[in-house]
Amino acid sequence: MIKAYPRTRRIGEQIRRELAELIRDELRDPRLTLISMTSVDVSRDLAHARVYVTLLGDPAERAERVAELNHAAPLLRRELGRRMHIRTVPKLEFRYDEVIERAAQLSALIDTAVADDARKHHDDPSSADEVGAEKPV
Template identity: 55%
Template sequence: MPKEFSRTRRVGEQIQRELSALIRRDLQDPRAGWVTITGVRMSRDLVHARVFVSVLDENRDPMQAVAALNHAAGFLRRLLGRTLGLRVVPRLRFEHDASIERGARLSSLIDQAVNEDRNKRAPAAEAHDGTPGRLAGLEDPDNGGEDRS
């Protein structure tokens, strides 16, 4: 059994590499735009391939690119058959992979939170007079109410 799973993985990786080149070189549909193939999940019998794509141009609708790729799936499958040398070329089904967009969004939110935290800490650091637990410009109740700064 482990041999079968490694073969599905290897075939999926090979399809990913070949499809990336074919889409870039041979696909003339402008709706596909700049897409990246993020992964290929093969069925155990190697008859079906789910191809996950991400759209690099954020101004493009990812679903339109997926529709264009699914429309060209037969054409791409035929080209794959010429280059892969498999007995049976898998049927291709393209799906949008939003993980890259989600990752970029999370990264942006983390950067924003870090910057907000830095901005909140900066005024407090400026007001601190160096004595632990004391702020500059505040009266010291133990010193008769005199200002410590």
């Protein structure tokens, strides 16, 4: 991950907003309408920007949409240059952001563990010896 500095963070946020607008208004590709820009990591020298996106669909469709975005990256970069007032417009690289999927997987694992634990305590008669239960003297 690229280390964020206040200026690169600010520029990354501006790029994220502008790209969302450009994709919606300029590309006009119906397959790219349900894309969300989650974050943009900009290198300190502003030469490169990784744009993380989320979108619906199976993994093959997502890979295809990300490839389409990377194919359109030079056009988007040129349009960013017209809209933003910075000397160097970063080269754009689009990547699928897997954070949401990973969070859902972790949440499912936690739910499964909690359910298993509750089932074990419910089925086990010695579970009355748990915290708060009085032990005979």
